[in-house]
Amino acid sequence: MAVSLKMVVHSFCMVFLVMTFLIELGRGQNHCEEVQSCGRQPIRFPFRLKDRQSVSCGYPGFDLSCTQKGQTVIELPIPATFFVRKIDYKSQQIELYDPENCLLRKLLKDHNISASPFDFADSSNDYTLFNCSAIERNVGNGWIPCLSGPNYQVYALQSYFSIEQWPLVGCTKLFNRTGIPYDTYNKHHDNTLLLSWSEPHCGQCEADGTKCRFKNNVTRSETQCFRPKTKEDKSKKIVAAGASLGAFFLVVLVLITYRAYRSSKQEKENQLRIERFLEDYKALKPSRYSYSDIKRITNQFKDKLGQGAYGTVYKGKLTADFFVAVKILNNSKGNGEEFINEVGTMGRIHHVNVVRLVGFCADGFRRALIYEFLPNGSLQKYISLPDSDSFLGWKRLQDIALSIAKGIEYLHQGCDQRILHFDIKPHNVLLDNNFTPKISDFGLAKLCAKDQSTVSMTTARGTMGYIAPEVFSRNFGSVSYKSDIYSFGMLLLEMVGGRKNTDVTADNTSEIYYPEWIYNLLEEGEDLRIHIEEEKDAKISKKLAIVGLWCIQWHPVDRPSMKVVVQMLEGGDKLIMPPNPFGSTGSTKPRPARRMNLELEAIEEVE
Known part of the structure; x- marks a missing residue:
């Protein structure tokens, strides 16, 4: 049972499209799942890991990235790098640290934390920085070791303190800074910066044992709680997808088989149609020849006279002095209409200015027409x-x-x-x-x-x-x-x-x-x-x-x-x-x- 190449290609294209759809559907459902391959802290909404998760997986301003060493880095409107130590999704706080162990130096740079969705979790103060050369290092708690050098010390004093309370003889005022978290300057500080966020408000979801995400994946402002699928749920989904794909393959196989059957049946009907036509055509007297007769008449298709859209014409010989032109019809052309057209039409014609049909061949898929040979060719x-x-x-x-x-x-x-x-x-x-x-x-x-x-x-x-x-x-x-x-x-x-x-x-x-x-x-x-x-x-x-x-x-x-x-x-x-x-x-x-x-x-x- 023959199946056309076009039919097979078409069917496989359908299978490929469906498989691609299922794969993309799976990706669409799983691409926002929690990431645990960057640092020790799981990353999920409202945060997202850039280059691994789409923009829709995280709230605006909550972008994280991962270093080659597997450390988590947060992006803040501060010209400095901060690493993530811990994320508390329930209390909506994130704990950062400075890998260079000088947190205050980075906070003293120009920054606008209000442009981000975060606030300092600790209270902030205004500070004045002094460069001192004659003061003892153990005087007070404002000494900043990472900003000091061998011959000078840098102190950060809260602005509301009176200058008389500090022995600042031999010190030079550097500059004032506002909005610095309290105790960030302390030499005993553990180099930790604690930030909090209020929007999106997902803490209640975490407290209830659920997770948070955008509402219906429609808006980028409203959020909702949801219960993530378990491994058992995913297994059921995979089984369901496999069953659907298997059913689809079965349907495709049935369709291919049916179309092959229909194609074969159609070809048989075409041949039967031609046979019935030729049975009715017997009275018109043109002779019927087998394909082996055609090969003998044309001497194995030795002398080619021409070729057209519907077939190739060869010179042949019925008897020693009676030559014919044999047109071998293309098998791929239509359902036999051209053959029936030619034979049926010429059977009705008897005119000196119309070429005479001598015979024909309808041997299975092979069809040919035999005309009188006209030696002077075409006009x-x-x-x-x-x-x-x-x-x-x-x-x-x-x-x-x-x-x-x-x-x-x-x-x-x-x-x-x-x-x-x-x-x-x-x-x-x-x-x-x-x-x-x-x-x-x-x-x-x-x-x-x-x-x-x-x-x-x-x-x-x-x-x-x-x-x-x-x-x-x-x-x-x-x-x-x-x-x-x-x-x-x-x-x-x-x-x-x-x-x-x-x-x-x-x-x-x-x-x-x-x-x-x-x-x-x-x-x-x-x-x-x-x-x-x-x-x-x-x-x-x-x-x-x-x-x-x-x-x-x-x-x-x-x-x-x-x-x-x-x-x-x-x-x-x-x-x-x-x-x-x-x-x-x-x-x-x-x-x-x-x-x-x-x-x-x-x-x-x-x-």
Whole structure:
């Protein structure tokens, strides 16, 4: 049972997305958990560890970081580093210490503790600092050892003390400082700074045995108490996630199996559909061949004639003197519609200007069509270079154009159902030994009733450069048999000009749309100057050009039917010029150059 690569890739992508979602969901639930890998003190809300926890895990201003030695550092609006010794979440106090053992020196620097969410837990005082050289070190408690040197001592005196109470002879006042925690200067002090915070108020949560966090993760101001999940809860969550993922994998597996079954069933239905069609088609007499027959007929696909969007064509031989062209259809194309289209359509056609279907192959997934072999190939190679030795002459080109028109008229009116080709172009017109044209390649054809004025289409079909405007946009009208007439008009103009390229000279450096250039030449009464040797050749080329311009009118209602086209080609040379189909492109018309060498835009296959 075959499963397409696209299906498998799609399913694995779904699995990957779900797994990623579950992982991210787990991260979203666990990324704010308590951290105990930095120092001895657990870190949790309102604090957060930078670079390990997101901003939403901590209250603003409660950022901590971790040194390489595992020490916890707090960020304060003081140009100094303080390490965390202890955090009391219940009383909402944090105990800091100075690693350099000179706490007062750091507090004497410019600081604004009020800019942080913390306050000094101890009462603060104003101090005056003195530099003394003659005083004994053991005098009083204000001596600051870490600020003193071998020949001088620094004292910090509370400002409300009278200077007479201290022997400050030989001392120099340094400066005053306000808001310094009491006893920070004391030499017996344990170098500890105690800070407290009032917001967020999480102490009650801690006292109740719960933890604190932002309320519903919505606001950054309101907090709430919550009970953290235990290891047992996490285990249950993991089991639930595993069960969900396992169920998802099971569903994906069932879906893949079902789609594989559906794909296989659809292919079998397609083959059955083709077999039923071929059973009904027996009365039309084309022979059916096996794939081994096809290999024998083509001599193991030795002589390749060409390749298109729907398959590759090889030359083959049914008998010693009867050659055929065998088109091997691409297996990847659709549900057999192209095969049924071609066989079913050509079974209804019996016309001298339509290529004859000799046989077919429908051997499992392998499908092929066998046509009569036309040795002169496609019309394309005879009109691409009108100035070369392969030019057929204007009389023969006129006969070919008229024969193609009759073939299309037969498709539109001569069968029980109207057949719309949708891919009329020189490449699909083949020439036999006598250069009689035969329309081929009906893979894009559609059948409709003769009284049906329009057909429905979901996507554009045909070859760029020959597709009628309404096939691309319904603003130009509905799709109908007039779409084939537009393609035939482009074919006629291509026969007239031979898909020439612009002659880039100093006087002419811009390209002009080729049909518009033809129209301008005719409108101004100038000859086409394209391989014209005699007056009658000029008349033929002018007739083909005028008919082509009638056929490429933008709106389908302005185009003639193929019956009228045949009459125009068979009639005299006094044809009326059609309305200018390029009038909406602008008021300024490009002047026809004397040696224009223009080409239709590059063509490519589209479905």
